[in-house]
Amino acid sequence: MSNSLHDLDEADLxxxxxxxxxxxxxIIGMQIWQAVRHKNKKLIVIDPRKIExxxxxxxxxxxxxxxxxxxxxxxxxxxxxxxxxDLDFIRDRTEGFEEAKEIIxxxxxxxxxxxxxxxKEQLIEAARMYGxxxxxxxxxxxxxxxxxxxxxxxxxxxxxxxxxGNIGKPGTGVNPLRGQNNVQGAxxxxxxxxxxxxxxxxxxPENVERVEKVWGVKVxxxxxxxxxxxVNSMGTEGGIKGLYIMGENPMMSDPDLxxxxxxxxxxxxxxxxxxxxxxxxxxxxxxxxxxxxxEKEGTFTNTERxxxxxxxxxxxxxxxxxxxxxxxxxxxEMGYPMEYxxxxxxxxxxxSVTPIYECVSYEYLDKGVAVHWPCNSCSIDRTSCGTLIxxxxxxxxxxxxxxAGKFLAFEFQPPTEWPDDEYPLILTTGRNLWHWHGGSxxxxxxxxxxxxxxxxxxxxAADAKxxxxxxxxxxxxxxxxxxxxxxxxxxxxxxxxxxFIPWHYKEAAANILTINALDPQAKIPExxxxxxxxxxxxxxxxxxxxYSHYPG
Amino acid sequence: MGKFNIKINGREMEAEEGNTxxxxxxxxxxxxxxxxxxPQLSVQGACRICMVEVKGLPKPVTSCTTPIAKxxxxxxxxxxxxxxxxxxxxxxLSDHPLECPTCDAGGQCKLQDLTHDYKxxxxxxxxxxxxxxxxxxxxxxxxxxxxxxxxSRCIRVCDEVRGIGAIQxxxxxxxxxxxxxxxxVLDCIFCGSCVQQCPVGALTEKPxxxxxxxxxxxxxxxxxxYCGVGCSLTLHTKNNEIVKVTSRDDTxxxxxxxxxxxxxxxxxxxxxxxxxxxxRKDGKLTPASWKExxxxxxxxxxxxxxxxxxxxxxxxxxxxxxxxxxYLFQKFVRVNFETNNLDHCARL
Ligand code: SF4
Ligand code: SF4
Ligand code: SF4
Ligand code: FES
Numbered sequence: 001m002s003n004s005l006h007d008l009d010e011a012d013l014x015x016x017x018x019x020x021x022x023x024x025x026x027i028i029g030m031q032i033w034q035a036v037r038h039k040n041k042k043l044i045v046i047d048p049r050k051i052e053x054x055x056x057x058x059x060x061x062x063x064x065x066x067x068x069x070x071x072x073x074x075x076x077x078x079x080x081x082x083x084x085x086d087l088d089f090i091r092d093r094t095e096g097f098e099e100a101k102e103i104i105x106x107x108x109x110x111x112x113x114x115x116x117x118x119x120k121e122q123l124i125e126a127a128r129m130y131g132x133x134x135x136x137x138x139x140x141x142x143x144x145x146x147x148x149x150x151x152x153x154x155x156x157x158x159x160x161x162x163x164x165g166n167i168g169k170p171g172t173g174v175n176p177l178r179g180q181n182n183v184q185g186a187x188x189x190x191x192x193x194x195x196x197x198x199x200x201x202x203x204x205p206e207n208v209e210r211v212e213k214v215w216g217v218k219v220x221x222x223x224x225x226x227x228x229x230x231v232n233s234m235g236t237e238g239g240i241k242g243l244y245i246m247g248e249n250p251m252m253s254d255p256d257l258x259x260x261x262x263x264x265x266x267x268x269x270x271x272x273x274x275x276x277x278x279x280x281x282x283x284x285x286x287x288x289x290x291x292x293x294x295e296k297e298g299t300f301t302n303t304e305r306x307x308x309x310x311x312x313x314x315x316x317x318x319x320x321x322x323x324x325x326x327x328x329x330x331x332x333e334m335g336y337p338m339e340y341x342x343x344x345x346x347x348x349x350x351x352s353v354t355p356i357y358e359c360v361s362y363e364y365l366d367k368g369v370a371v372h373w374p375c376n377s378c379s380i381d382r383t384s385c386g387t388l389i390x391x392x393x394x395x396x397x398x399x400x401x402x403x404a405g406k407f408l409a410f411e412f413q414p415p416t417e418w419p420d421d422e423y424p425l426i427l428t429t430g431r432n433l434w435h436w437h438g439g440s441x442x443x444x445x446x447x448x449x450x451x452x453x454x455x456x457x458x459x460x461a462a463d464a465k466x467x468x469x470x471x472x473x474x475x476x477x478x479x480x481x482x483x484x485x486x487x488x489x490x491x492x493x494x495x496x497x498x499x500f501i502p503w504h505y506k507e508a509a510a511n512i513l514t515i516n517a518l519d520p521q522a523k524i525p526e527x528x529x530x531x532x533x534x535x536x537x538x539x540x541x542x543x544x545x546x547y548s549h550y551p552g
Numbered sequence: 553m554g555k556f557n558i559k560i561n562g563r564e565m566e567a568e569e570g571n572t573x574x575x576x577x578x579x580x581x582x583x584x585x586x587x588x589x590x591p592q593l594s595v596q597g598a599c600r601i602c603m604v605e606v607k608g609l610p611k612p613v614t615s616c617t618t619p620i621a622k623x624x625x626x627x628x629x630x631x632x633x634x635x636x637x638x639x640x641x642x643x644x645l646s647d648h649p650l651e652c653p654t655c656d657a658g659g660q661c662k663l664q665d666l667t668h669d670y671k672x673x674x675x676x677x678x679x680x681x682x683x684x685x686x687x688x689x690x691x692x693x694x695x696x697x698x699x700x701x702x703x704s705r706c707i708r709v710c711d712e713v714r715g716i717g718a719i720q721x722x723x724x725x726x727x728x729x730x731x732x733x734x735x736x737v738l739d740c741i742f743c744g745s746c747v748q749q750c751p752v753g754a755l756t757e758k759p760x761x762x763x764x765x766x767x768x769x770x771x772x773x774x775x776x777x778y779c780g781v782g783c784s785l786t787l788h789t790k791n792n793e794i795v796k797v798t799s800r801d802d803t804x805x806x807x808x809x810x811x812x813x814x815x816x817x818x819x820x821x822x823x824x825x826x827x828x829x830x831x832r833k834d835g836k837l838t839p840a841s842w843k844e845x846x847x848x849x850x851x852x853x854x855x856x857x858x859x860x861x862x863x864x865x866x867x868x869x870x871x872x873x874x875x876x877x878x879y880l881f882q883k884f885v886r887v888n889f890e891t892n893n894l895d896h897c898a899r900l
Contacts, residue, residue, distance in 0.1 A: 026779070037715060038712075183897075185874070186871045191894055192894065202892050215887060217887050225866065227896070239864070240864060244884075244885070248869070268852075274826065276825065284830075286829065287830040292819070293872075298875065299874055300775050300782055301875060302781060306782065310874055315792055317825045318826075331884050338880065338883070433812075
């Protein structure tokens with residue numbers, strides 16, 4: 001996020017797109033709702049699905065899945081045309097506006113209506129509302145990025161913010177909501193094929209020098225493969241042969257699981273370090289028992305770039321080891337001893353090679369200071385509500401981190417797979433409130449599992465009627481890649497023609513259906529759009545879930 | 553807003569317009585008991601335990617509802633207000649089950665504490681007690697309204713802070729109780745904010761029942777391991793087991809969590825946890841010692857590197873693991889595998 005939760009409610013308008021905030025980021029969803037209810041702030045939701053927040057939204061634009069770029073371009077066009085653009089900001093702080101404008105201006109409300117299905121009046125009204133807001137902030141999540149043109153979507157969102165000068169001030173900004181607890185941190189730490197810690201490209205001599213000085217060895221300078229490319233290379237000539245996985249379960253989270261399984265099975269050697277025998281660990285040659293979040297010391301970095309402490313509360317079971325101890329011991333066996341007396345010492349070393357973490361240390365974290373990176377000064381400020389702050393809660397104040405902000409506009413690109421006669425419905429996957437990711441943790445919590453015991457698919461009533469499917473009836477969902485059986489929940493959340501399946505349930509893993517099509521730049525799979533067919537199995541109606549507040 | 557001087561218990565202090573007597577007292581370290589008040593919630597003035605006397609006013613006033621004003625001269629513990637508080641407590645206790653030994657709130661109950669502080673013995677108001685069945689047809693929250701003191705904090709937090717409005721008062725007078733719409737089973741987001749607000753044992757966590765007494769637990773401050781919001785959690789542990797999760801008001805999430813953060817901890821002690829290294833032997837994963845597992849792993853990685861080159865190796869790190877673990881992991885891969893084939897599931 002360019003901004004932080006400290007200044008969230010200083011916005012006058014929230015634009016939420018591709019984020020089912022109250023279920024996937026519940027506390028941020030709650031804070032947005034509070035601002036709308038108690039402070040009369042405006043909310044616009046752009047999402048194909050009805051979500052909890054749409055109940056409180058001034059406007060809900062329901063685009064056809066996968067047409068986001070056209071919608072964002074269309075909003076930008078109206079803003080420019082109606083003179084709502086912040087020309088001073090564009091002149092002083094950005095570049096590339098004229099080139100971007102050429103593309104943007106071709107997205108007339110009529111064109112956008114044709115592509116996205118959003119009535120042109122709605123688009124115009126939403127653009128006016130956003131353009132006129134004094135301070136507007138945009139929140140988005142995987143709904144906007146898990147497309148083959150996900151990167152284009154992000155640039156188009158950023159265009160909107162720059163166009164209106166909504167960057168670098170409290171209550172504004174471009175705020176992607178990071179999925180997992182420490183995605184932000186894993187990226188910051190350089191668990192990326194092309195960057196050392198702190199987003200430093202691996203092929204720049206200065207960066208190589210920085211890490212080599214601290215590590216005392218030569219490091220590889222050729223960019224490596226991304227996760228999805230590694231999986232695709234497995235089993236091929238010159239592909240990945242040996243893999244070390246720490247705390248991930250790609251056999252639930254990867255697209256097109258049948259294909260992924262073949263890939264992992266082709267490995268000569270697979271090591272999985274985890275707390276459970278996950279679907280992936282079952283395929284491993286060696287499994288190393290690790291510790292859960294409650295059994296170790298460390299830090300997580302949240303979606304607002306805030307570094308927070310994780311503390312040990314209980315001992316690990318049996319002979320499970322802390323991940324840091326496993327890595328260090330294995331490194332010693334490999335011939336490169338690593339030793340750290342405490343997690344705090346690891347932080348000290350990583351701060352020395354990660355410029356954005358320069359002044360981060362346990363000393364401040366343990367004092368309860370809210371530390372946001374980039375943190376290159378140890379001076380501590382106090383917010384109006386008394387919170388002690390170090391680092392940078394609001395990014396791009398005064399100037400962008402990369403100098404001028406760059407406008408980049410793109411043409412809309414249809415999803416890889418589009419419904420046809422054989423597979424007439426669009427499948428979107430996502431999360432619900434009750435479970436987490438592949439479910440390896442939450443499905444083992446009896447209370448959560450009692451609340452949400454089984455896989456399901458949300459289906460619009462109109463489609464259900466057409467196919468003669470009753471609520472809670474068992475159905476089979478098939479894509480070109482495979483099929484799963486689960487119960488149908490009739491709901492007004494998806495539009496007609498679209499079904500939604502949460503991917504938490506291994507009995508009917510949604511990713512058996514999804515397509516292995518990637519955004520060429522970010523390598524994000526297109527989880528939000530693929531074509532499926534739904535049929536009754538004849539298995540009859542199952543017991544409906546007694547709870548109604550959220551499906552699941 | 554205007555600033556002016558006031559007096560509490562004879563002490564001069566500065567106060568700012570727009571605050572209540574309670575706010576000013578608190579800010580100056582002066583204790584006034586409260587039950588229905590919470591700074592995040594609208595003001596209710598329901599319990600009347602926070603009475604104080606203000607010079608010049610005919611009767612004591614509730615400090616949580618009364619705005620501070622210039623030159624107020626306030627007394628927080630006069631015989632008159634103490635008598636009134638005792639009466640409030642006696643009335644509450646007259647309709648309270650007093651099953652403290654088996655109540656989860658025993659030891660951290662405001663009513664219990666105040667009864668102790670005001671040395672309440674016996675009761676002038678013995679009479680009929682309400683009979684309300686316990687409601688617990690849901691996996692998370694036990695609602696025992698016989699213990700309810702009708703402070704309405706649960707109702708207010710659910711409506712004003714969480715935006716759910718799952719609970720409301722039903723009926724009137726003696727029969728008034730907190731209820732769901734049409735008295736159906738509790739059907740909400742199960743965030744547990746109401747449980748955390750309840751000053752007594754009317755709302756308690758089902759998964760924690762009979763697991764601990766408050767004074768037996770240790771508390772550890774940590775960060776939630778599910779989504780990227782990063783809520784602060786307080787893990788309460790007893791005998792090496794997490795028995796309950798709460799959150800403090802002075803955190804980024806202001807004490808509020810979602811159902812996963814508050815109730816999603818049971819997996820930690822699951823009997824499905826891996827407790828020993830495993831090595832595949834004859835096609836089956838077989839328990840092994842750390843020594844064997846580590847040396848075998850290192851040997852195989854080295855062999856593959858030798859045979860197919862560094863770029864035939866790769867590592868997936870984890871968006872669930874800590875920064876320190878991720879840092880060491882990428883260092884491990886870059887140094888030992890000599891490749892940048894490194895990634896994690898940020899994109900998934
Ligand atoms: S758990 Fe949360 S949503 Fe449910 S009644 Fe309590 S406060 Fe309301
Ligand atoms: S249940 Fe608890 S919080 Fe709710 S009104 Fe009763 S005593 Fe107050
Ligand atoms: S408590 Fe819920 S909202 Fe908060 S970090 Fe955990 S999963 Fe996210
Ligand atoms: S705390 Fe003031 S009336 Fe309840």
